[in-house]
Amino acid sequence: MPDGPTAPAERAVERFLAAVHDRDADAAGACFAPGARYRNVPHEPVVGPEGVAALLRPVLARSEAVHWEVVTAAYAPGRAWLERVDRFRVDGVEHAVACNAVVEIDPGTGLITEFRDYLDLGEWRTRTAGVFA
DSSP states (O other): OOOSTTHHHHHHHHHHHHHHHTTOHHHHHTTEEEEEEEEEETSOOEEHHHHHHHHHHHHHHHOSEEEEEEEEEEEETTEEEEEEEEEEEETTEEEEEEEEEEEEEETTTTEEEEEEEEOOHHHHHHHHTTTTO
């Protein structure tokens, strides 16, 4: 396990990614503080653990497997920056899209307080070709 000033941020990201990989929307939501915001830019944010779970549930349930591959990560106390390739296997076909995230974490609780995902919406629509419609 990570140790040092960035450890809470690293642990929070690891816990969230593990829940996503397990396709467990409720566990992913539980990584967020009450009132936390998750925003898939350019869409409006969802708020709180329940909002995050509701946002992720349809995509995770529709997927046979999910792996958000971290290409590059940088951590600071209370913050993480992640360059990812998000991979979703649906009906035996992998759909992958590049994504960047800025994650803010409350070091005291280890819960995510803000999660901003940035991706090319056109690329997402092309690569998923209506699979998650």
